[in-house]
Amino acid sequence: MNRLVIGTRRYSSWSLRGWLAVRAAGLDVPDHVIALRGGGQTTEIHDVSPNGLVPFLEHDGAQIWESLAICEYCAEFAPSLWPEERKARAHARSIASEMHSGFRALRQALPMNLGREGRALNEMSAEVLKDIARVDTLWSETLERFGGEGPYLFGRGLGNADIMFAPVVSRFASYAVALSPAAAAYRDAVLAHPLMQEWTNRAAEEPVSWHLEHYESVA
Numbered sequence: 001m002n003r004l005v006i007g008t009r010r011y012s013s014w015s016l017r018g019w020l021a022v023r024a025a026g027l028d029v030p031d032h033v034i035a036l037r038g039g040g041q042t043t044e045i046h047d048v049s050p051n052g053l054v055p056f057l058e059h060d061g062a063q064i065w066e067s068l069a070i071c072e073y074c075a076e077f078a079p080s081l082w083p084e085e086r087k088a089r090a091h092a093r094s095i096a097s098e099m100h101s102g103f104r105a106l107r108q109a110l111p112m113n114l115g116r117e118g119r120a121l122n123e124m125s126a127e128v129l130k131d132i133a134r135v136d137t138l139w140s141e142t143l144e145r146f147g148g149e150g151p152y153l154f155g156r157g158l159g160n161a162d163i164m165f166a167p168v169v170s171r172f173a174s175y176a177v178a179l180s181p182a183a184a185a186y187r188d189a190v191l192a193h194p195l196m197q198e199w200t201n202r203a204a205e206e207p208v209s210w211h212l213e214h215y216e217s218v219a
């Protein structure tokens with residue numbers, strides 16, 4: 001069976017990464033959406049996914065979980081998801097891994113919510129501000145060194161590094177986070193990408209009954 005199991009589009013940041021990679025690679029895989037209950041309580045996911053989490057990809061006999069592994073798998077079909085040049089590719093893999101394993105304070109305080117339109121948090125902790133500053137620096141330095149004419153981190157095409165940061169782009173917009181000019185231009189370019197637009201539009205079609213108070217009430 002071919003399918004990409006994902007969670008509620010409005011909230012599921014890791015699902016967005018897996019979906020972007022699958023779609024950017026052009027894999028012909030239907031989506032299977034499970035409404036998240038939050039806090040690891042979505043038992044339907046445990047029935048289908050080896051680690052009990054989404055995204056989970058089944059493709060041509062292969063089973064792949066963990067968003068970064070899905071990005072790697074997709075790059076086997078679309079090598080341009082990683083930069084061609086060795087040093088750029090090493091940099092792209094480093095920042096994608098840093099995103100996958102880090103920025104916990106940012107991820108917890110600013111949960112992805114595609115229904116939240118540019119409303120700042122009442123306050124942000126020092127840890128969150130540190131994460132935001134690190135992302136801004138990381139994007140700005142990468143764009144400066146490898147971005148060329150841009151608009152993405154490694155040039156003209158949306159790649160796996162961009163895909164790993166795409167939910168952070170969304171968060172920065174939703175929570176009106178102030179960014180440097182270079183990082184702000186990058187945020188806007190990713191938000192305007194047709195795949196990001198498609199995901200956002202489909203999120204808006206989800207039933208209101210899928211909304212979770214836990215995320216909607218973030219002040």
Ligand SMILES: N[C@@H](CCC(=O)N[C@@H](CS)C(=O)NCC(=O)O)C(=O)O
Pocket residue numbers: 007011012013014015036037038039040041042043045052053054055065066067068100
């Ligand atoms: N490290 C995993 C994280 C995946 C993850 O935490 N997914 C969340 C949704 S964004 C999940 O499945 N939560 C289960 C639940 O809410 O019940 C990855 O990179 O794919």
